[in-house]
Amino acid sequence: MFLRQSLSPAVRLKHAGRVGAVMASAVIASAAVFPASAQDTITTAKLGAVYAFSGPVAIYSTTIKNGLDMAVAELNAKGDLKIDLVLEDDRSTKDDAINVYQKFIQRDQTLLIFGPLIGGQVFAAGPLAQRAKVPVMLTSVATPGVTGIGDHIFRTSVESATIIPGTAKAAKDLLKTARVAQIYTNDDQFSVGEFKAYEEALKSNGIQIAGVETVRTGDVDFSAQLTKIKAMNVDTLVISSQGQEAVGIMTQARKLGLDKVRFIGGNAFNAAGVVKEAGAAMEGALSATPWFMAMQHPKNVEFVKNYRDKYKTDPDWLAAQTYDAVHIVKQALLAAKIGKSDSVAVARSKLRDSLAAIKTYDGVLGKIEFDEKRDPRLAGAVIKVEGGKHVIAQ
Amino acid sequence: MQIVLDFFGSYGYLIYLLAQNSVLALSVYITLMAGQLSLASIGFMAIGAYSSALLSMNAGLPYPFSLVFAALIAGSVALLIGGPILRLKGVYLAITTVGFGELMRFIALNWDYTGGAMGLSGIPAATETWHVFAFLLLLIFGFHQLRRSRHGRALVAIGRDEMAARSMGIPTTRYKVSAFVAGAMMASVTGSFAAHHTNYLSPSEFSFSTAVLVLMYAVFGGLGSHWGPVLGAIVLTLLPEMFRFLQDWRMIIYGMSVLIVVIFLPDGLLEIRKLFRRKKDRVAHAASIMESPKA
Amino acid sequence: MLTQQIINALSQGAFYALFAAGLTLIFGVLDILNMAHGAVFMWGAMISWYLMSVLGVHFGFALLIAIVFCGIMGLLLEFTAFRPLRGRSTGHLPPLVSSLALSIVLVHVAEKVFGTRVVRYPEDAVPFAKYVEIGDAQISMLQAVLMLVALVLMGALWFMVARTRLGRSIRALQENPKVARLMGVDVDRTITWMFVIASVMAGIAGVFLGVAYNSASPYMGHWVDLKGFAVIILGGMGSIPGALIGGLLIAFAEIGTVVFLSSDYRDAAVFVVLMGMLLLKPSGLLGSSREVRA
Numbered sequence: 001m002f003l004r005q006s007l008s009p010a011v012r013l014k015h016a017g018r019v020g021a022v023m024a025s026a027v028i029a030s031a032a033v034f035p036a037s038a039q040d041t042i043t044t045a046k047l048g049a050v051y052a053f054s055g056p057v058a059i060y061s062t063t064i065k066n067g068l069d070m071a072v073a074e075l076n077a078k079g080d081l082k083i084d085l086v087l088e089d090d091r092s093t094k095d096d097a098i099n100v101y102q103k104f105i106q107r108d109q110t111l112l113i114f115g116p117l118i119g120g121q122v123f124a125a126g127p128l129a130q131r132a133k134v135p136v137m138l139t140s141v142a143t144p145g146v147t148g149i150g151d152h153i154f155r156t157s158v159e160s161a162t163i164i165p166g167t168a169k170a171a172k173d174l175l176k177t178a179r180v181a182q183i184y185t186n187d188d189q190f191s192v193g194e195f196k197a198y199e200e201a202l203k204s205n206g207i208q209i210a211g212v213e214t215v216r217t218g219d220v221d222f223s224a225q226l227t228k229i230k231a232m233n234v235d236t237l238v239i240s241s242q243g244q245e246a247v248g249i250m251t252q253a254r255k256l257g258l259d260k261v262r263f264i265g266g267n268a269f270n271a272a273g274v275v276k277e278a279g280a281a282m283e284g285a286l287s288a289t290p291w292f293m294a295m296q297h298p299k300n301v302e303f304v305k306n307y308r309d310k311y312k313t314d315p316d317w318l319a320a321q322t323y324d325a326v327h328i329v330k331q332a333l334l335a336a337k338i339g340k341s342d343s344v345a346v347a348r349s350k351l352r353d354s355l356a357a358i359k360t361y362d363g364v365l366g367k368i369e370f371d372e373k374r375d376p377r378l379a380g381a382v383i384k385v386e387g388g389k390h391v392i393a394q
Numbered sequence: 395m396q397i398v399l400d401f402f403g404s405y406g407y408l409i410y411l412l413a414q415n416s417v418l419a420l421s422v423y424i425t426l427m428a429g430q431l432s433l434a435s436i437g438f439m440a441i442g443a444y445s446s447a448l449l450s451m452n453a454g455l456p457y458p459f460s461l462v463f464a465a466l467i468a469g470s471v472a473l474l475i476g477g478p479i480l481r482l483k484g485v486y487l488a489i490t491t492v493g494f495g496e497l498m499r500f501i502a503l504n505w506d507y508t509g510g511a512m513g514l515s516g517i518p519a520a521t522e523t524w525h526v527f528a529f530l531l532l533l534i535f536g537f538h539q540l541r542r543s544r545h546g547r548a549l550v551a552i553g554r555d556e557m558a559a560r561s562m563g564i565p566t567t568r569y570k571v572s573a574f575v576a577g578a579m580m581a582s583v584t585g586s587f588a589a590h591h592t593n594y595l596s597p598s599e600f601s602f603s604t605a606v607l608v609l610m611y612a613v614f615g616g617l618g619s620h621w622g623p624v625l626g627a628i629v630l631t632l633l634p635e636m637f638r639f640l641q642d643w644r645m646i647i648y649g650m651s652v653l654i655v656v657i658f659l660p661d662g663l664l665e666i667r668k669l670f671r672r673k674k675d676r677v678a679h680a681a682s683i684m685e686s687p688k689a
Numbered sequence: 690m691l692t693q694q695i696i697n698a699l700s701q702g703a704f705y706a707l708f709a710a711g712l713t714l715i716f717g718v719l720d721i722l723n724m725a726h727g728a729v730f731m732w733g734a735m736i737s738w739y740l741m742s743v744l745g746v747h748f749g750f751a752l753l754i755a756i757v758f759c760g761i762m763g764l765l766l767e768f769t770a771f772r773p774l775r776g777r778s779t780g781h782l783p784p785l786v787s788s789l790a791l792s793i794v795l796v797h798v799a800e801k802v803f804g805t806r807v808v809r810y811p812e813d814a815v816p817f818a819k820y821v822e823i824g825d826a827q828i829s830m831l832q833a834v835l836m837l838v839a840l841v842l843m844g845a846l847w848f849m850v851a852r853t854r855l856g857r858s859i860r861a862l863q864e865n866p867k868v869a870r871l872m873g874v875d876v877d878r879t880i881t882w883m884f885v886i887a888s889v890m891a892g893i894a895g896v897f898l899g900v901a902y903n904s905a906s907p908y909m910g911h912w913v914d915l916k917g918f919a920v921i922i923l924g925g926m927g928s929i930p931g932a933l934i935g936g937l938l939i940a941f942a943e944i945g946t947v948v949f950l951s952s953d954y955r956d957a958a959v960f961v962v963l964m965g966m967l968l969l970k971p972s973g974l975l976g977s978s979r980e981v982r983a
Contacts, residue, residue: 099635482971485918649794656783656787
């Protein structure tokens with residue numbers, strides 16, 4: 001800059017370099033003092049969500065979609081980072097899940113993928129995301145082992161094995177359960193997982209298992225199995241199945257004369273729809289839930305109110321898990337400070353690391369802690385059906 | 395080059411499925427050539443998938459070996475049940491083969507060794523898409539040779555009129571069983587490919603509806619030559635993905651498309667070739683169609 | 690306990706029989722595998738649910754409307770999936786594919802119209818809700834009515850085939866379609882009637898199943914299709930008494946498996962019985978031996 005003519009090229013270069021270095025450090029210093037302005041980090045984040053919106057398990061996706069939509073609308077109204085959510089249907093099949101994952105990863109270039117719905121699909125499509133280094137956030141999969149697929153798999157859905165022991169103990173303490181029969185859907189991973197968790201929990205509580213019967217997904221006639229159970233003279237029936245079979249089992253059990261038998265169940269029992277459809281048959285039924293509509297922490301109270309206003313129906317634990325998941329992802333996105341000039345790969349990497357750094361979260365589900373395998377742990381509650389509604393069991 | 399790689403990267407699984415479903419359709423086709431309506435391919439695919447997965451995982455066998463072993467297991471099963479089963483005809487055979495498929499799925503579901511409803515995960519990822527395409531090309535070449543060979547002509551003769559073929563001295567049972575075994579091994583190899591491609595297996599992949607779908611590939615494409623099933627598989631695999639933009643109308647439009655095509659081209663998509671034939675060829679072709687096998 | 694299980698089996702058997710009766714008529718006579726039968730069955734149930742649950746219609750009327758609706762569906766089925774192919778005589782594979790395609794459409798339209806959930810009938814609208822005790826077993830009036838209805842309908846069907854003009858046309862068709870046409874049988878009309886009757890029976894089965902188990906969903910036709918084919922093969926293709934016996938046999942085999950073996954094996958029972966029958970007497974219990982062996 002000065003004395004240009006009087007310096008040799010080599011010296012001039014060294015000079016320019018030194019000047020450049022000074023200028024650069026000035027810029028960096030100012031960046032540290034004045035944090036990167038909003039112009040430098042992204043203002044929209046494209047995220048993909050794939051669930052089963054058609055097919056037999058599509059009902060579970062309804063509340064999940066509501067949770068997604070509501071969370072995204074709320075967060076986008078804040079005016080900072082906007083979430084651009086792309087929704088796809090996978091018909092709950094393995095092939096479609098993989099095809100959609102590829103679409104999100106390669107064609108839509110989303111920073112993260114929500115879903116799919118079912119454990120089996122995650123085992124098939126998850127490795128794809130892991131290999132492509134795209135973070136995945138599951139909001140409904142309670143099957144054990146999914147986070148083991150890799151460090152890009154996250155979830156807010158609690159594994160059945162963590163909350164079921166609570167119900168078994170509560171049954172023993174509150175209902176004086178001593179002799180049970182188990183009935184479960186043996187062709188559905190979710191139910192098999194719950195069944196095994198219950199089997200363990202019952203045994204460790206010293207409760208006698210008089211017999212085990214199985215049903216299949218889609219069955220409507222349970223009379224043969226229930227007649228057998230009637231002859232076992234148990235005081236409680238432990239049901240591990242999806243909602244529609246659970247309703248059928250409970251109502252048919254009452255009709256076949258199993259009036260005095262109590263029911264304990266898993267996540268299916270937590271759905272308000274199930275309680276409504278099972279009606280009087282379900283009175284007194286016990287279950288453990290990661291989330292309960294009447295939980296009193298303020299975030300939940302607000303969530304339930306807003307959900308009811310918007311959708312004219314009650315939320316369920318899937319909606320709650322999804323709602324919190326979106327909020328967690330948003331929090332991670334902000335903390336990741338993804339730059340506009342960052343490539344998609346870098347952005348995804350930053351997001352993943354940011355997600356992994358979130359060890360606790362206080363949301364609709366209450367206080368969640370994420371362990372080193374990114375699995376959520378929370379207190380949950382043991383609930384009972386009383387007067388056609390869920391209440392805390394005591 | 396980058397464009398090709400990108401395309402492949404984003405549609406890779408779909409492309410893989412095209413090859414997989416084509417091979418499956420061919421495995422049904424070979425039995426249809428001999429007039430046998432067999433829906434057993436899915437059952438053999440299950441045998442191939444689970445056997446090779448278990449061999450790779452538990453016996454530590456290298457991938458090509460577990461593939462071949464599984465195919466041998468499937469072939470042996472086919473040989474064993476082929477004799478008694480193929481004495482049946484038409485829908486009786488069809489339902490029996492469906493029963494076989496359901497039995498395989500049932501075993502996979504209820505046997506701890508195969509993982510039950512949880513399935514098998516962590517299968518070593520060894521299949522590349524080009525493997526399946528190479529296999530498909532091999533089969534297409536094989537079918538091409540088969541058509542001209544004595545074996546192939548015998549199969550078609552049996553397909554047209556079994557009693558007449560037998561009275562001509564063709565050992566019908568032997569040929570039918572050989573077609574059945576060949577189909578079984580093709581399906582088994584497909585299963586092994588699938589298992590080592592997605593690293594995860596569950597019994598629900600091998601259902602009755604999938605078996606019928608595979609038959610649909612073959613019939614929709616046309617049974618006049620081995621190109622029919624391949625064409626049918628490609629079109630019917632692409633359609634649901636292509637129709638994705640229709641959202642919840644997707645499967646309705648898909649079903650209607652298939653219905654319309656079948657009504658106008660009951661002999662399959664290949665029938666379009668008829669439009670390009672000259673008149674005298676058309677007459678001859680029509681004459682041969684009238685004797686086509688009532689499978 | 691055994692008495693109750695027998696009642697359970699009789700009730701299940703009645704369903705299977707009612708569903709299979711229509712199927713055996715079509716298959717036994719026309720050699721067509723109608724893959725859309727389950728979809729019609731499902732629509733019968735869904736329509737009755739909609740009428741009873743959303744519109745508050747009484748069960749009797751809902752049943753009547755469902756019957757008419759399913760009859761029309763039968764017409765639709767015949768005109769779109771089967772008749773266009775009949776003139777081309779290309780074997781029975783194309784009708785299998787066309788009815789399968791139509792079935793896909795029907796299921797997904799139901800999904801769109803009624804939603805994907807399993808729906809329940811209103812508590813007070815379920816008819817014949819009383820229970821009768823027999824020893825330590827219970828039988829609901831609804832179950833009893835169903836069994837009666839199944840018997841009556843099948844009896845009526847059998848009578849129709851054996852004694853009426855339409856029945857004669859059907860039997861002539863079964864013997865030899867070409868000759869039947871020459872003898873003056875209006876083949877097209879006869880076939881149309883067959884589809885209407887079969888669809889009506891499927892619809893009735895659907896309504897009763899829905900109401901008896903208090904559940905209906907767009908996917909309920911799926912399992913019935915498979916078991917339906919097993920029943921008709923077991924009982925003998927084209928034989929209506931065979932459908933009844935086949936239905937009962939399978940129901941007893943299934944429930945027997947649950948009682949004496951394990952509920953795990955319930956769904957395998959159908960195929961074990963079927964395999965056994967196919968090896969011993971492939972034409973089924975009451976079927977004739979022709980057209981079976983290769």
